[in-house]
Amino acid sequence: MVGQWSGREARALREAKRMSIREFAAHLGVHERLVSKWEAGGDRVHPRPVNQAALDTCLARSDDIERTRFAALAAPEPDSGPRPDAGRSAAPGGYSNDAELLALIDTGAARGEGLAAISEKDLIMAAAHEASEHAGRAEGTNIGPSTLDQLDADITRIANDYVHTPPMPMMVEMLRVRRRVYRLLEGHQRPSDTSHLYLLAGSLSGLLANASTDLGYLDAAGEQIRASWAYAEISGHNGLRAWARGMHALIEYWSERPHRALQLAQNGLQYADSATAAVRLHNIEARIWSKIGSTADTERAIHAAADASSAAAADSLHDEVGGVFGFSDAKASYYAGATYIHLGLAEPALAATERTIELYRTGPARQRSYGAESLARVDSAAAHLINGSLDGAEAALLPVLALDEDKRIAQLEERLTGVRRRICAPAFRGVAEARALDERIEEFCGSTATRSLPPGSG
Template identity: 40%
Template sequence: MAQQQPRTRLEQRFQNAHMSVREFCAAFDQAANDLGERVSVSESQAKRWLAGKSELPRPAACRVLAHWWGEPTATLLGPPLAEVEPAPTRTEEELIVTAGRESVEHALTAASALDPSALEQLHAEAQRAARAYYTTPPLALLGDLVRLRDSVYTQLDRTNKPRQKAELYLIAGQVCGLLSSVSWDLGHPEVADEQARAAHTYGSVIDHASLLAWARALQVTVTFWSGRPRRAVAIAEAALAIAPAGTARARLHFVHARALSMIGARQEVATALDDAADELDRAGDDPFLDEVGGELGFDRSRRALCAGASYVCLGDGDRAAAEAATALELFAARPPAQRWVAGELGAQVDLAAARTLRGDLAGTEEALTPVFELSPDRRTEALSRRLAILAHALGSTRYRGAVEARRLGEQIEEFTAASLARITARPAITAGE
């Protein structure tokens, strides 16, 4: 008669030992005696243990079972364990053949590579995203960037070619950097900082100096806007020590100047702006930043934008107005399909702030007209922060009681109430729906 399948681990061990129930009880009594436990088991109780139809025995019986079988009682009274058959002994010839087959399989896995066209496609999509940053609303761009990043991660799992992995890490760093910019535009500085750090990590993995510098510049921007300008200065100075010449260093010098202006370091700001201008004269041949362009690039319109914002922070209305006007002129010279909407309107706010510093509230209202007309899906965090600085100036003692100042303050409040940061913070489904 075929032996029934064991119902418990104890019955499994019992069957493997080829014991009878009577022998089981006798062996249990002997184990109890060896332990000095005054406990015994009847055949009916033993059958219940073997079948798994009994509650956990008394403590003394548990100690005897565990000592006898070398396993916890809970395991013994639980389900049987899967029996693992011992691996068959192999001859030397079988070992040699198997080793050869395993070597070939591993080599084929190591040789797994992507079709070059797949990498070209990812590079092209990343470049389009970098250039679309200027013209596409942040929320619309966010989904595309996340999908592109996930595609890069998938391809990283499909190749073992070091050069292909390096290219994919470069694309991943670029996309994470763009996600940092978009996250900041949407009013999520912590996420923006995380994305910038991720981009920097990818740059470290492949030792890519331009990616490292760009990622640090993004981090500096998020940091000084988050109210930590001294920390931003430290990050910028450390990055400048190793950044390559040209576009990478120019951008770092300009964001360095922005951070310095927030702590009132007037002379250091002037030096940083001069250094940035010198680097910009040497820019244009970076195979990564200049080749990709868009949000990765840095031209004279952005130079003027950064300089104008720095002078606003320093309270220098004349220089701020001149730089903001230059930025607007350079932005306007671009084809409509390539104009950076947020940057151009940032220059409008800086021009308004400069006019406020000079006591020209009528000019302030004029400069802000196109800003207040901006649709909510383009009201970035940088614009909101610039307007907050302007609102602070309008609320100063100098303009207390001025009708224009009060009206502008109300318009700024209405603008920021419908900014991207406020919109994206709202729940997807409102209460009651």
């Protein structure tokens, strides 16, 4: 233990722990200027009792290797032989080593007479030593050669597994990986790796926004997607910017704020560097316009999506990661069906929903989105009801009503509520089959994924 700490022992402890002044100050809970002042004062400065106690605790909690280094660094230097920084005059300039000289510069004392008392060689060498030490720390990193590759693989796996897996277990996995990314960001890495970590954090926040939406927590989804946007801005990744704007637009759309949703979707187009990103945003815009009731604007957005699909450009998020971030032909067809239902156009809605169901049925099982396919079936049922076909609506809904509870996402309840309104229309009043179907839908909506969560899960 140290009887009384001086600036010299404090510096020895910091160097023994391989910490910068900023890191050491944060570790002790003091301002970094105070640490600089201690070190500049050397043996002449003694920290206050509360800081003496903090230094005692810091040393006590150090490992054996750090204590050994501290003992060597804190030992009084032998009288024989000059120190590396010996020969500097402590009297005129008030410094006897690099730390003391740099502390004078930090405090602004190296001006006028103070500047005249500073040796030109001392100043140049102190600056050189500081650069060398800082560069050495900058080369250090908490990111191993395989860390980012593994995290990239995690993102791709989660984004693709989510489309055919219930939201809750996937949400746990998303949170686990994002917490790892956050811990890495608290450490030190190269700037390019830091940017990559922020991209990963943004992608995971976007996935969590999507899962929160599926479970019916739109306010939480809004927080997640705003975080995703912030990380996209930090990393400067246009693919994530475009995707986050589209997801935020959908959250506002489901929150009954269509005009705000339009602004977000249209804003996202400036970041759409790939065909997939542009097609997705135009489809989202068309869907919002159809809810507002503007047929002309809906058709304009649909034509814009068709034009954008012919481009060859791709981006790493939409096209390489894919899954939730992608926008396949099946997803585009599903969006078209929902858009036509808003406009009350049964025939094109039926064509689009049937194409969606067929594309998912015949496509790769890993890319089969149970959520989009189920919602397309609900839209198909709505189109059949517009045409007056109760049998067609019932046939379309049978696979949906058989879904496991943990896959009954919140959007299904909202869309099925619209189907129930159509069943209550005068054309089906008094029809026993219509009443039976309505009762089955009511029972289904009473046991969605959100309602099946254990008490306290919200």
